[in-house]
Amino acid sequence: xxxxxxxxxxxxxxxxxxxxxxxxxxxxxxxxxxxxxxxxxxxxxxxxxxxxxxxxxxxxxxxxxxxxxxxxxxxxxxxxxxxxxxxxxxxxxxxxxxxxxxxxxxxxxxxxxxxxxxxxxxxxxxxxxxxxxxxxxxxxxxxxxxxxxxxxxxxxxxxxxxxxxxxxxxxxxxxxxxxxxxxxxxxxxxxxxxxxxxxxxxxxxxxxxxxxxxxxxxxxxxxxxxxxxxxxxxxxxxxxxxxxxxxxxxxxxxxxxxxxxxxxxxxxxxxxxxxxxxxxxxxxxxxxxxxxxxxxxxxxxxxxxxxxxxxxxxxxxxxxxxxxxxxxxxxxxxxxxxxxxxxxxxxxxxxxxxxxxxxxxxxxxxxxxxxxxxxxxxxxx
Numbered sequence: 585x586x587x588x589x590x591x592x593x594x595x596x597x598x599x600x601x602x603x604x605x606x607x608x609x610x611x612x613x614x615x616x617x618x619x620x621x622x623x624x625x626x627x628x629x630x631x632x633x634x635x636x637x638x639x640x641x642x643x644x645x646x647x648x649x650x651x652x653x654x655x656x657x658x659x660x661x662x663x664x665x666x667x668x669x670x671x672x673x674x675x676x677x678x679x680x681x682x683x684x685x686x687x688x689x690x691x692x693x694x695x696x697x698x699x700x701x702x703x704x705x706x707x708x709x710x711x712x713x714x715x716x717x718x719x720x721x722x723x724x725x726x727x728x729x730x731x732x733x734x735x736x737x738x739x740x741x742x743x744x745x746x747x748x749x750x751x752x753x754x755x756x757x758x759x760x761x762x763x764x765x766x767x768x769x770x771x772x773x774x775x776x777x778x779x780x781x782x783x784x785x786x787x788x789x790x791x792x793x794x795x796x797x798x799x800x801x802x803x804x805x806x807x808x809x810x811x812x813x814x815x816x817x818x819x820x821x822x823x824x825x826x827x828x829x830x831x832x833x834x835x836x837x838x839x840x841x842x843x844x845x846x847x848x849x850x851x852x853x854x855x856x857x858x859x860x861x862x863x864x865x866x867x868x869x870x871x872x873x874x875x876x877x878x879x880x881x882x883x884x885x886x887x888x889x890x891x892x893x894x895x896x897x898x899x900x901x902x903x904x905x906x907x908x909x910x911x912x913x914x915x916x917x918x919x920x921x922x923x924x925x926x927x928x929x930x931x932x933x934x935x936x937x938x939x940x941x942x943x944x945x946x947x948x949x950x951x952x953x954x955x956x957x958x959x960x961x962x963x964x965x
Contacts, residue, residue, distance in 0.1 A: 839858070840855075
């Protein structure tokens with residue numbers, strides 16, 4: 585690839601004829617659709633903030649070239665270096681808002697989220713320090729960038745923006761529209777990390793304070809992600825919270841949550857009507873729903889048996905391979921959702937008393953000891 589730095593070093597300082605010279609450099613690059621060279625030239629003039637008087641002919645040629653492209657993907661690719669330069673010159677940025685809007689629209693349509701996120705970071709953003717809304721505008725900007733990074737699957741930068749935004753969110757004073765946007769960002773971020781429990785909690789929180797017309801939808805999402813989350817104490821708490829919310833009974837998905845709230849087995853064949861209610865929700869899959877129900881069924885079985893064979897366990901929860909059932913059980917044991925031992929040689933699951941049962945026994949013993957101590961102190965010496 586040609587190194588254009590030597591050619592450009594004098595051109596960008598030639599205010600008399602630099603514009604024509606720069607255009608003579610870019611023209612053959614555009615004709616050849618040589619993106620690497622095109623980007624190298626724009627990176628160079630961006631790094632040096634070359635004056636518009638020099639770059640104007642080159643910009644006009646580049647804009648005309650991009651508008652003539654038939655491929656949306658190519659348009660996005662060639663737009664990006666051009667707009668990164670334009671962002672640096674306020675007069676050009678204000679002049680070419682149509683190009684900015686066209687790029688954003690095309691990037692969204694073609695899912696070029698990486699380029700879009702990096703464009704937003706480089707876009708001018710100035711807040712008047714005397715503006716009484718400056719704090720909220722900055723917070724809104726942080727959330728906006730975090731969502732853009734999330735769409736680009738850039739979890740590191742998205743997490744950084746989430747942390748930054750969290751430090752400026754105050755439940756009592758943050759404007760409701762920005763608070764709603766922040767909580768949605770938090771829900772989307774936790775969903776991308778496959779933390780469905782936090783996703784469910786956040787959507788339930790949203791259902792308690794947003795406009796009435798949106799509350800039921802957030803409640804439905806909270807229910808969906810509670811159902812899909814891992815069986816365990818956190819899911820049990822979430823189910824309890826939802827079951828105590830009178831609004832839930834109006835939702836078609838209530839039937840499945842009601843079944844999960846009880847220690848009764850759920851057949852996989854019963855799920856088809858609920859799949860239609862959830863299949864458009866981000867992160868949903870039939871496999872994930874089946875896994876959640878299988879975990880629930882295993883938890884129920886732990887209260888019905890003291891021991892059970894691998895094959896019988898698999899049969900009850902509807903899994904053909906007993907070893908697959910055992911792997912699910914191992915996961916539940918590792919998360920302290922089920923108290924059991926796996927007897928691999930004898931292919932048996934041995935259930936132990938749950939921590940709750942043991943604590944109940946301990947509390948009874950402790951209460952008896954206190955009563956005994958109280959009684960003995962009352963006896964005459």
